[in-house]
Amino acid sequence: MPSLLKGPLGGAFPPSDSAVHRLGSMQTVDLQAMRRYWDDDLVDYVIVGVGSAGGVLCQRLARAGFRVVGLEAGPFWDTEKDWVSDEVGSHGLYWNDLRITGGSDPLTLGSNNSGRGVGGGSVHWASFTPRLHPSDFEVYTRDGVGVDWPISYADLKPYYELLELEMPVAGPAYFPWGDPHGYAFGPHPLGGVGNKLMEGCAALDIEVSAGGPVAILSGSRGDRPHCIYRGFCIQGCKVGAKASTLVTHVPDAIASGAEIRPHSMVSRVVVGSDGRVEGVNYLDRNGNEHHQRARAVIVSGYAIETPRLLLASACPGHENGLANSSGAVGRYLMAQVGNVVLGRFDEPVRMYKAPPAHALTEAFYETDPRNDFVRGYALQTVGPLPVAFANQMIAARGAWGWGLRRQMMDYNHWSPLGVLGEILPWEENRVTLASETDQWGLPVAHVSFNLHENDRRVSRAGTARAIEVLQAAGATETFSESRYAHLVGACRMGSDPATSVVDGFGRTWDVPNLFVCDGSVMPTQGSANPGLTIQALAARTADYLISQGETVFTSDRRDMTPPPVRRELSPPGTHRGVPRLANR
Amino acid sequence: MSGNGPDARPRDLATGESLPPASQPGYYPGFQTLSQRDFWDSATRRVVEERVRNVPRIRFFSPAEVPLMQCLCDHLLPQGDREPERRVPILNYLDERLAAGRIPGYRFEVMPPDGEAYRLGFQALDRMAWTARGSDFLGLDWDSQEALLKALHDAEPWPGAEDVWSRMPVHRWWALVMGDIAAAYYAHPWAWDEIGFGGPAYPRGYSRLAHGEAEPWEVDERRYVWVAPEGALSDPVESERVAHRGTPAQGQLGTH
Numbered sequence: 001m002p003s004l005l006k007g008p009l010g011g012a013f014p015p016s017d018s019a020v021h022r023l024g025s026m027q028t029v030d031l032q033a034m035r036r037y038w039d040d041d042l043v044d045y046v047i048v049g050v051g052s053a054g055g056v057l058c059q060r061l062a063r064a065g066f067r068v069v070g071l072e073a074g075p076f077w078d079t080e081k082d083w084v085s086d087e088v089g090s091h092g093l094y095w096n097d098l099r100i101t102g103g104s105d106p107l108t109l110g111s112n113n114s115g116r117g118v119g120g121g122s123v124h125w126a127s128f129t130p131r132l133h134p135s136d137f138e139v140y141t142r143d144g145v146g147v148d149w150p151i152s153y154a155d156l157k158p159y160y161e162l163l164e165l166e167m168p169v170a171g172p173a174y175f176p177w178g179d180p181h182g183y184a185f186g187p188h189p190l191g192g193v194g195n196k197l198m199e200g201c202a203a204l205d206i207e208v209s210a211g212g213p214v215a216i217l218s219g220s221r222g223d224r225p226h227c228i229y230r231g232f233c234i235q236g237c238k239v240g241a242k243a244s245t246l247v248t249h250v251p252d253a254i255a256s257g258a259e260i261r262p263h264s265m266v267s268r269v270v271v272g273s274d275g276r277v278e279g280v281n282y283l284d285r286n287g288n289e290h291h292q293r294a295r296a297v298i299v300s301g302y303a304i305e306t307p308r309l310l311l312a313s314a315c316p317g318h319e320n321g322l323a324n325s326s327g328a329v330g331r332y333l334m335a336q337v338g339n340v341v342l343g344r345f346d347e348p349v350r351m352y353k354a355p356p357a358h359a360l361t362e363a364f365y366e367t368d369p370r371n372d373f374v375r376g377y378a379l380q381t382v383g384p385l386p387v388a389f390a391n392q393m394i395a396a397r398g399a400w401g402w403g404l405r406r407q408m409m410d411y412n413h414w415s416p417l418g419v420l421g422e423i424l425p426w427e428e429n430r431v432t433l434a435s436e437t438d439q440w441g442l443p444v445a446h447v448s449f450n451l452h453e454n455d456r457r458v459s460r461a462g463t464a465r466a467i468e469v470l471q472a473a474g475a476t477e478t479f480s481e482s483r484y485a486h487l488v489g490a491c492r493m494g495s496d497p498a499t500s501v502v503d504g505f506g507r508t509w510d511v512p513n514l515f516v517c518d519g520s521v522m523p524t525q526g527s528a529n530p531g532l533t534i535q536a537l538a539a540r541t542a543d544y545l546i547s548q549g550e551t552v553f554t555s556d557r558r559d560m561t562p563p564p565v566r567r568e569l570s571p572p573g574t575h576r577g578v579p580r581l582a583n584r
Numbered sequence: 585m586s587g588n589g590p591d592a593r594p595r596d597l598a599t600g601e602s603l604p605p606a607s608q609p610g611y612y613p614g615f616q617t618l619s620q621r622d623f624w625d626s627a628t629r630r631v632v633e634e635r636v637r638n639v640p641r642i643r644f645f646s647p648a649e650v651p652l653m654q655c656l657c658d659h660l661l662p663q664g665d666r667e668p669e670r671r672v673p674i675l676n677y678l679d680e681r682l683a684a685g686r687i688p689g690y691r692f693e694v695m696p697p698d699g700e701a702y703r704l705g706f707q708a709l710d711r712m713a714w715t716a717r718g719s720d721f722l723g724l725d726w727d728s729q730e731a732l733l734k735a736l737h738d739a740e741p742w743p744g745a746e747d748v749w750s751r752m753p754v755h756r757w758w759a760l761v762m763g764d765i766a767a768a769y770y771a772h773p774w775a776w777d778e779i780g781f782g783g784p785a786y787p788r789g790y791s792r793l794a795h796g797e798a799e800p801w802e803v804d805e806r807r808y809v810w811v812a813p814e815g816a817l818s819d820p821v822e823s824e825r826v827a828h829r830g831t832p833a834q835g836q837l838g839t840h
Contacts, residue, residue, distance in 0.1 A: 005801075012622035012629075013787065084628040085784030088771040095689055102693035110689020191793045228789025238625065238786050348796030348805060352781055386781050390766040400660055400737055400762055401818025402594070408770065409610050411779040412796065412805065446693070 027223045027251055031076065035257050039290045043067040044553065045545075046280055046294035048266045048309065051120015052531055053518040053538035054300035055245025055253065056163075060542030062258035063569045069292060070253070071264040071282055073305075074117030077246060083236040087387045090235035093117065093124045099304060100434045103448035107335050113487045114302065118260060119246030121302065122531060124234045126357035127215040127242050128380060129169045129532040131160045133178030135366060136526035139424075143367050143374040145454065146424045146524045147332075150495040150504035153179060158565045159536035164213075166574050167243035168221065169532070171212025177362035186218045187211020188227065191354025193381045196343070196415040198359065200473035206363050214357045215243035215531070222573045231352045231383055242355075245535070252571040264290075267442055269297055269313040269322055269514065277514045283440050295553035296513040296545075298506070300538075303333060303487035306520045307431040308445040310491065310501075323508035323516075328501050330431035332492050334525050335449065337421030337459040338485025340382060340392055341466035342414045343475025349415045356383030364465060365527050373454045377421035377462035378527045379469065384416060392416075396481035417470060419462035420485060422527045423455045431490050488530050491520040503558065505544040506537070512556040517541045542569070588726035590658035592813035593665050603810060609665045610778035615803035617776045617783035628784045632773055639673045643683035644699065650675070652706055652722055659733050661765045664813065672775060677768035695752050698760065705757050708745035715744030727815045734817040780805065 037043055045061050047054045050072040058070040074095075077083065084090060095114035101107050115121035134153035139146045157179065164183065171183035188211040190198065201208045211218070216233070217226045227241040240247050250260060263285035270291065272278040279293040299306050307330035311321035321329050360380040367374045384392060386408070393399040393407045434446035451459075463480045470478050494500025497509035506517040519534045540563075545552055547563035567575060593602040608615075618636070621629050645653050654675050663671040682699050695701055709721040712732060717724055724732065735742050739755045769775050776783045782790065782802055792799055812819040 006619075007622040008788075013625055080625070081627055084631045085624065085786045086628055086631050086771070088767060089628075089631040091686065096687060097689065098687060099690045100693050101690045106692055108688070108690055110687075114689060189793055192796045195795055228786065229791075229793050230785035230789050232784075232786070348798075350780075350782070350796045350798070353790045354793045386770040386776065386779060387767045390770045391763055394762050394766060395759065398737060399818075401662055402812035402816050403819040404661065404766065405609075406810075406812075406819055408775075408779050411781060447690075 029251050029254060034254050035259050037069055037259055039292050042293045042295060043069050044295050045298060046071060046292050047298045047300055048280060049120060049300040050118050050260055051115055051300060052122045052245060052534045055249040056535050056538035057298055057300060057517060057542055058253040058258045059249035060539060060569050062253045062256035064546045068258040070258060070260045071266055072118050072260060072262045073265040076118045076262040079238055083238050085232045087385050093236050097438050098444050100444060100446045103450045105449055105451040107447055107449045107484055118250055118262060119244040122244035123236050123246060125531050126233050128357040128529040129213045129215045130528040131178055132526045132528050132533055133365060136524060139524050145374055149523050150493055156536050159539045162539055162567060162570060163532060163535045166570050167215040167248055169213045169215050170218040172209055175209055175213060176207060177365055183213055188218050188358050191358060192349035193351050193383055193415050194359040196473045197381055197417060200469035201361055203472040206361055208359055208361045210359045214355060216355055217241040229354045231354060233355050249571060265440060266309060271315050277511055287440060298515040298517050300518040302518050303490045303520045304431055304445050304447060306516055306518055307490045311433050312443060323501055323510040323514055325510050326498055326500060328492060328499060330490050331427050332425035332489045333429045333431055334423050334425055334489040335484035336423055336486050336525060337419055337462060338483045339419040339459060339463050339480050340416050340483060341419060341463055341478060341480040342416045343470030344413050344477040345415060345475055348412045350412050351383045351415060352385055357381060373457035375422040376527055377419055377458055379466055380418040380420055382416050382418035386411060392481045396479050417466040419466050420527050421458040421462045422525060425489055425524055426452060486530050488519040488522040488525045491516045492523045493521045494523060506541045513552060588815040591664045594810040594812055597809045597811050605667045606665060607667050607670045608777050611805045611807045612780040612803045613806055615777050615780060617773045620801060623788045624784045625786050636773060639676050640680040642676060642679050644679045649706060655722060657765055659730055660762055661769050670774060672769050672772045674765055674768040678764045692756055695756050701752055701757055701760055704748050704752060708748040712742040712744040716742050730817050
């Protein structure tokens with residue numbers, strides 16, 4: 001063995017109150033200098049939940065000059081002090097409050113799909129950022145399943161392009177599926193899992209997108225350093241290379257005058273005697289109740305907490321829950337098939353290196369008449385760390401005792417692949433209020449989930465394909481774990497007030513100054529990770545609200561005129577490009 | 585040492601002799617993630633070092649429950665191959681989670697709260713043991729304990745505790761306990777050394793990403809062949825887990 005550096009030159013990395021070991025320059029957020037509103041100040045917008053959508057909304061609306069308060073149930077992270085490179089030590093990034101889960105194929109919640117704290121789920125996402133395909137917006141017309149969106153791919157495309165630059169997304173110069181496009185930041189180098197995906201797909205003549213699309217910096221940008229390939233993406237990126245709204249949008253929101261109020265758990269959206277919302281009630285970290293007045297409210301709590309809040313806000317005139325005259329609040333909840341298929345290789349893979357998300361194929365995304373199902377799936381790299389991997393061995397192989405010890409000693413020989421498959425929206429997959437209450441005395445969410453035949457066939461086909469790819473790459477043994485990934489739906493947008501909760505801009509059909517903007521508005525989900533779409537929808541809703549101006553606060557009129565795309569509202573540094581000479 | 589008991593050790597395949605207890609079993613001799621701690625950020629260093637140095641004291645389990653839970657840990661994640669002072673105190677970490685009331689963000693509607701589920705499971709273990717052998721679980725010999733637990737693993741519990749298993753499905757109870765035990769063990773840096781996991785790597789990062797190559801400070805694999813102690817029913821594992829009563833075995837932890 002060569003002689004190794006036994007420790008860093010100059011000694012151990014110093015305590016975190018020193019800036020010495022930070023990678024590259026870092027932006028600083030001064031919360032003391034942040035604009036503050038009193039509860040009885042009448043602000044323009046209260047945004048409930050400062051996650052993927054809420055972070056973008058706060059940034060856009062504040063930059064446009066509105067008075068904005070973002071209420072976040074969790075903390076405002078100080079990443080260097082609060083986050084660790086440790087699976088169990090990262091438990092606090094997730095929404096860990098009690099939820100009851102049932103149905104014939106129950107979802108698990110928390111670590112896999114629900115964030116808490118400023119940045120929300122974008123703090124712990126693996127940050128794959130594929131766009132939806134144009135077909136995703138019209139699955140009913142094309143395949144007779146699910147429902148069409150009230151908007152088209154063309155409506156969202158400018159916002160995909162914007163957010164891909166704002167995060168920004170690293171990936172290949174040419175991405176061939178859906179609406180083909182390229183990425184401005186270069187692709188990442190492959191880790192061992194990406195090697196296996198590439199080798200297997202090459203042998204089977206399947207196209208692969210290598211090195212992205214993923215919202216992780218492949219080169220430093222402004223005040224953010226590039227990826228160091230340590231593999232702890234879903235434990236929160238201490239480096240700051242992975243995009244979360246905590247680093248991409250919230251600092252600019254604050255600089256533009258928004259207040260982000262952490263440890264504020266909203267308990268009720270309050271409706272006034274005129275039938276319009278007048279603010280929200282929330283609990284601070286000590287359980288004291290407050291009321292923040294607002295001229296409009298946007299609920300951005302994601303697919304479980306958003307319907308939970310609307311249902312808990314039932315009041316005279318809205319007995320079945322706020323904005324629920326359709327009965328659709330909480331219904332059509334979706335998760336994606338998220339099976340992990342593992343192949344064992346004679347040579348080591350070391351799956352823990354490189355971002356878990358760094359290569360994928362969407363070659364099986366679209367409906368194929370040769371299949372016995374409609375819609376499809378993607379195959380993606382994943383990188384479970386030891387505790388997650390042990391749980392896969394337990395769930396999928398029944399490993400225990402000496403058998404578990406033996407399997408785990410082979411951790412470095414396994415390469416996983418993630419199946420990401422489309423599950424269709426079903427009315428009975430839903431969020432309701434349980435009889436149990438949480439630590440605040442608020443009724444917790446009950447989540448019921450059942451798979452249908454098409455969903456099961458997508459799942460089986462995706463798993464079979466992943467096994468085929470791993471075997472083509474040389475795997476000598478394979479197994480698969482059935483699981484889910486992501487959550488969307490449960491407050492879907494639509495064209496018909498009788499079957500949807502919000503219109504195509506996120507405005508509830510029932511209350512003109514109440515909006516929903518997060519993953520819960522998605523009517524279907526495709527086989528794309530939802531994070532980019534959620535942020536793109538938020539930027540589009542923000543442009544709409546800005547174009548509507550004061551009428552949101554003063555009028556019940558529903559104007560469906562598409563807004564102009566406001567590229568100038570992107571955070572500073574997004575659009576630079578080659579300088580052009582003025583006046584030529 | 586005969587083939588059973590908490591100190592039972594794996595055997596050499598060729599000779600059948602028990603392997604000597606090791607400070608570090610596994611195929612990566614000399615690899616120590618903790619030796620890299622000066623390269624870690626201080627928040628991570630603090631969390632991992634605390635885990636090793638300050639083992640939490642028992643607060644949730646009663647003194648009467650501790651031997652039973654320890655016995656479960658010894659069967660479900662045996663450490664007889666480790667020198668006694670190098671065994672991971674699984675019970676203490678597991679107890680700490682229950683005492684702190686930390687949950688993963690959900691509860692299956694068919695399950696009681698986690699702490700209650702543990703205690704119901706203890707009742708079931710004793711009742712099944714009494715029905716079969718006229719003794720509580722701890723009074724069974726090691727091989728009978730192993731057989732009873734294998735039956736739970738197979739979701740075919742011995743008679744005697746039908747009322748408990750009607751209140752919570754046996755496969756959900758098994759997944760709860762097994763998941764907690766595995767999380768406690770594989771969160772420990774000694775387990776990382778055993779399996780060759782590189783561990784925390786911020787702010788230094790990894791430099792050799794592709795094709796399973798080891799970092800300069802990592803260790804290449806040196807495999808040896810071993811068989812489980814005589815009487816162990818947990819090895820080898822099934823090739824694919826059979827779904828229980830129509831419910832697919834769903835995983836719980838996130839990767840994407």
